[in-house]
Amino acid sequence: MKKKSIFLLGFLAVLFTSGNVFAGDKYYTVYQILSKDYATIQRETNNGRDRIIITGLFPSKDEIKAGLLERDWCVTLPEVELKKLKFGGGSICINIDQQTLTGEASCEPAFLGGGSIAGSFTAGRNGLRDIALVGDDLGIPIGTTPAMLQKIGASLENIHLNPGWSVTGNLGVSVGKKKIADKWPIYVDSSATWHSNGYLELSSKLQVIGITTGAGKLRYTPPESKFYAEAWMDIYGGALTGTVKLTARPNYFNGRFGMTVQIPRSIPIVGGINFGGANVDMTVTNTYWELGAGVYFQIIPDVPQACIPAVCVNWSIPCPRIKCSWRGCKYWTHWHRGRTCTPRICTPRIDNSWSRAKFNVRYHSKHGFSTRKGGRLAKMYNDNLSREQWENPMVAIIEVPEEDAYAIFNDNWDILFESVTKSGSRAILKQGPVTETIEVAEDLDTAIFRISYENDADDVDLVLVTPDGAELDIHEGPMPFGYKEGAKGTGTVNVESKEAYYLLQDVKKGTYKMVVGNANELGGTLVELASPNAVPLVIGAVASESSARDGSVIPNQFDIDWAYMDEDGDENTLVKFYVDKDRFGFDGHYVGGGKISELNTDEPFTFLTDSLGLRPGWYYTYVEVNDGRNMSERIYSDERIFIDMDEAPDSVEKMSTLAGANSFIVSWDAVQDERVDYYNVVYSKTPTFDKIEESHMVYPEPNQVKFENVSIRGLENGIPYYVAVLSVDSNFVESSAKVIHRVVPTIYPGGTPPTITSQPRTKATAGYEYYYRPTFFDGDEHNPEIVADLTEQVRTEIDWTLVVAPGGMNIDKESGLVTWKPSEDQEGIHRVVISAKEHKSALDPLPDGEFSFNVHADIATQEFEVNVFPAHLLNGIPFREDTFEFVSTPPLTAVKGKAYKYEPNVYTDDQPYELFLVNGPKGIKVENNIVTWDVPSNAESDFIELRAETDNGDTIEQTFFVHVHGDDSLIPRQTTIVKYEAYNGGMIIGWTGSAKKYQVQKADSLEYNVDGTIKWENVGESQDNAPVNFYVEENVSGNSAYFRVKPLE
Incomplete structure (x- = not known):
């Protein structure tokens, strides 16, 4: 049985027919068919029954017999094999609604020996929009090296928008003479994208026999004059793993990396070292540049008592169900309520924290930390003999004559x-x-x-x-x-x-x-x-607005109060001040500083904001102290400051969104600011927007006051994205993100797949306990289209499963807690796959003739590798295991005009604790360890930061982003058919929409009556709207009819 989707008079319709019947032929050129809307073409083709033939598509003047009218249809081009060329086929597609023509094709020239060249394009009635060409598996040698060019390509997108276009280039290079298991021994895949609004992104990926062992990304953000780079690697079977994040702005370069190294005992350094975190920083000025790096290690590992707390959570979950008979379908919600607890496991403690140390690297061009004395190289602050490499593994000095400088490798242990x-x-x-x-x-x-x-x-x-x-x-x-x-x-x-x-x-x-x-x-x-030697101790940093003597606030100016201690510091100690979007990574924006001898330590440091070149918004501050002997010590402020740049245009204040399949749409009111040149729709996987996934430019028409249904596509279903619309002036200066929405793409409400959001520990040690507590996010829990009362703590009940795991590893079915104690014969890398499946109770037995549909997309998986290190290295045991933690998940949605409440559960091993509010929106408070907020009608989405302090001085923090929902936050969902198919000799139609009621109607023909109408008849009863609606009809096989779903009221 063939199916066609028919849309008529603004309603959605479906045709079930047993065959095609052509009434005649109708010829169109490409321009003609792209210049007309669906209703016009339908009238011109005898209500869609004439066969459409497109001419002028190819220079040979061949005709394409497209067939009956559809909103979106494709013609397949056949494969053709000639002596020196194989045409791999392709397709030509036309979308009437979008008024676009798309095509794709590929060929395999004989001289490429199996390589292919493929291309694609998109055109509208105003000309070409997108074009792409890529060659793959080319196998072209690069000189006399073992490397070969395998892929090269380029694409132009949105050519019709100027500005608004983007260009992307791709390059792939392999190393090795032949493939192993259809994979190149080494393969590097790189791409670069440049947008007309100045955004630049470069990315690269390294693969070893098909396994990705490294990846990197670089972005340039014009409004902040900021370069951002990140990379990670995992090579030699996990013996060397690391990540690096770097930030560069004018006259400033800073970054941080963390690395784990499995050190062979034969390396001539102090043996038995347990390496830990690492960091790197760099400063660039017009006279010198300085690079520093440090690795924390322990000579005797500190093995803490690691306790996996027993955690209990009360949950209530809505389980949407569709129960049908051939008389109709009914949507209903069954609620599950229960309590889930995890086991408590503890490991023994070995406290040797006093043996920790740092290994530092310091490089200073031109002057600073190294000098030449008596023809010998001198160690920092000590005159040491130049030695053979075997003689002093703790000190190494490398001369760099071309820079007139020296790289000094030393630790913070003085000889x-x-x-x-x-x-x-x-x-x-x-x-x-x-x-x-x-x-x-x-x-x-x-x-x-x-x-x-x-x-x-x-x-x-x-x-x-x-x-x-x-x-x-x-x-x-x-x-x-x-x-x-x-x-x-x-x-x-x-x-x-x-x-x-x-x-x-x-x-x-x-x-x-x-x-x-x-x-x-x-x-x-x-x-x-x-x-x-003594490591500087930074005690604290507090930022606040600057005040004049009369107590008034000085605009565009902030103070940072700070304090530090250094037992053996001197006047050359450097102190620097930064602002940062979050309290992680120390990758912020430099705002000033200098030598300790040049600063008044009794007064706060003051900086101006209008000259920073930052996007307006909330920022933290942090202080960095560098004594020249150790790695820099840093500390963040607790509270935020709002930096409002005077030259930035005003912010968008009213915005609405709606999630769709692999997409979302956004609407907003124009900003009444003559400086606004265009808008950037930006989205990120983090609410701080430190890594913007994409920036979509929208230019206003003259006197345009509202932007509606701007669509962003190509996203992952089930993943939360954070969306904002920024107004931008002609100099690329962007406004603050005053309104932020969380959107979760989904095929339809209630069918959103959950996703596992936590990152597992990837190191373990033979003979020691390993554990991982996964967490997940389910967009349906926070969707006002599903959950009637968003003030209720809704939780999805999950069945956790180990799909792939090494011997001895276990997972708690209810909580997901993964536990494992690897043995000595399990050293090395182990693959682990876990799955989280939404739990459903069995339905009561259904009477004969009734059946049910599951509307959930109900499974998420996570795959990772755990590297088990030998017991003598103890690399799998961290220095300090923070076993105290928030074990409760806060409500992530607040509703305007209603009360928000969160009762945190903090594991402190039975110690009393008190909960404090560090940061949050205006009006939120903490009383008796309970968070409450009477959400005002003008509230916006914001961060909430909590801190729990025990009687023993332990502190535990939790930070989360709360999306504030209001009646104007959601774009009404257009009526859309999401399912239609044959079912047991009958058929089923499923749809979503925003109307209060719907009526399914049926017509035997789409021919107009003498009065110019089509005769539609109601089938079944009208239905109250639900997140997803179904209609079924029995015994339709072999028959033809047209169905439509009509919104009522």
């Missing part, structure tokens, strides 16, 4: 004593111990007594004698438990790295003796005493 014995310079006349005497001038909190040696040796015979006479045998203080008497610390021999060391705490001043029993076997040696 207090060193003694070098070159190989061959020691005259050992007898077999016996050699003693190195080390003087400790003052008490030290932590110190390393270390010996490294030249020769391969099976072991080191070493004893350290303390000033009080205790003898510490290097073999009697193994990690992590250390010495029982005489000292607090540990002793370690690392024969792979040719070193042995004592790591001791509370080291008293006096004479220490390192007695080496097999010095002749070791050869040349280096004996060192190292102790960490």
Whole structure:
């Protein structure tokens, strides 16, 4: 049975027919058919029964027999294979509503050996709109290298909009002579897009045998004069993973990266290190540039007690159902209510936090942290001998002559004593111990007594004698438990790295003796005493509006109050001040600073806002202190400040949206500001808009006061997007995003697929507990078209499943909690796939002749890899496991004119805590650990930041974005047929819309009567509107009829 969709007189209709019957032929040129609307063509083709033939489509004047009238139809071009060319076929499509002609085709020239060239275009009645051409699997060698050009292409979009167009280029390069399992050994795929409004995006992806091991992206945002770049990598089977995020503005460059390294024991550094977070920063001025990086590590890992809290949540969920018989369908909602709890699991604690340290890299061009002395390179603040690489793994200095500068690799441990014995310079006349005497001038909190040696040796015979006479045998203080008497610390021999060391705490001043029993076997040696220097401590930062002496507020000016401590700092310490959209990443905008000797530490730092080049909006501030010896220390302010740029145009204040299938539409009122040149519809996956997914330009017509139903397509269903419309002047200066909506694309309300929004831990350690608590988002929970009362805490009940998992891994079906304790034979990478499926209770048995439809798109999956590290590295154990957390999910939608309420649940291991409001919209408050807000009629979407503080001083924070919904927030949904198909010898029609009632009607013919009308008859009873509506009819097979869905009232 063939089906046709028929639209007539503004209503939606469907034709079920057993065959096509042509009444005649009607010829059109491409221009003619794109210049007319559907109703005109329908009248000209005998109510759509004439066959349409399109001429002038090809230079050969061939005709395309398109067939009966449809709103959107395609003609397939056949495949043709010639001796030197294979035409892969294609299609030509016409959309009457959009008045567009689209086409695509491909060919495979013989000289490409299997490669293809494909192209596509879109044209309207005013000419060409989009065009694209790409060649793939080309296999063209690049010089004499093993690399080959595999893909090259370019596309132009929205050519008819000027400005408004964009151009994209693609390039793909492979490395390797042949494919492995149909994948190139190495493949790099790059693309670049330039928009006429100045937005630029570059992206690149690296694949190894089809597995993406790295990706990068760069964006330029003209309103902020800002370059933003991000990248990630995962290579060598997870032995080296990392991410980097960089931000660049005029005279400023800053960034941050985090990296995990599985360190082989043979690398000549202090063995047994557990590497942690890393960061990098860079400053550019007109006289110099400075780069710094640091890696946190522990010599003895700090293994905390990790407790997975028992969490209980009360939930109530609406379960839409459609129950039908051949007499009609009824939409109804069944509510599930219940309580879900997770188990509580704890791991043992090993506290060695005092052994943490930093490894720093500092590079300064021209001057600063390194100098040349006596023909030798000098370490920062210390004169050290230039050594062989094996002799000093803690210090390395690299000369860069062309820059007249030096890169210095050092840590924040100062070398207090060193003694070098070159190989061959020691005259050992007898077999016996050699003693190195080390003087400790003052008490030290932590110190390393270390010996490294030249020769391969099976072991080191070493004893350290303390000033009080205790003898510490290097073999009697193994990690992590250390010495029982005489000292607090540990002793370690690392024969792979040719070193042995004592790591001791509370080291008293006096004479220490390192007695080496097999010095002749070791050869040349280096004996060192190292102790960490003081790291600057930034205590706080508070931003506020500047005030004059009379108490009045000074416009366009803010103050930052700040404080810090540094036990061994000097006047050259640098202090810098920034503003940032969020409190994460330290990737904000530099607003000023200088040397500590140039600042008045008793007064706040003041900065002006109009010269910053920022988009207006809410910002946090943070302070950075750099003493030149350690990585910069930073701290964010708690409260936000609103920076309102005077030169920015006024903001859009009234906006409405509606989600659709892989899309959304947006409408807004024009801004009455003569500076506005055009509007940017921007959307992002984060409400701070730090990464804008796309910017869609809209130019106003003369005297236009309202913009309606601007469509944004190509999105993912079920993913929450944050949408704003920004007014822009001719200099690309954008307004603030005063109104922000959250939209979740979906095929129809009630059928929105959930998505897993949390990021799993990707590291584990053999013999230690691993856990991951996934979270998900379901757009139907927050959709006013589904949920009648958005003030009620609605939660979807989820059945969690491990689809793919290593042995021993488990998942709690109700909570999704993933637990695992990998064994030693499970070291390496393991693939994990989890799924979340909306739970539905069984319906009561239905009487004969009745049936039900499931309107849910009800499953989400997440795939990730977990790298299990050996137990001796403990890379899978973080320094500090924040087990205290908010375990409740707040309501993410508030309704204008109604009360908003949230009762947080914070896991603190039974400690009392108090809840505080850090930031939030005007009028919100916290009383008795409950968040309440009487939402005013003029409220806008905003962030809420909460902080819980325990009696012991622990702090736990939760930040979330609340979408404020009002009667004018939603665009009325147009009546749309979303389903029509044959069903058990009958047929079913499903539709959505905003009318209060609907009536399904039927006609045997679309021919007009003598009075100029078509005879439609009601079938079934009128239906009250529901999020999705259905109509069924029995025994229609072999018959033909026209159906339409008519909105009533």
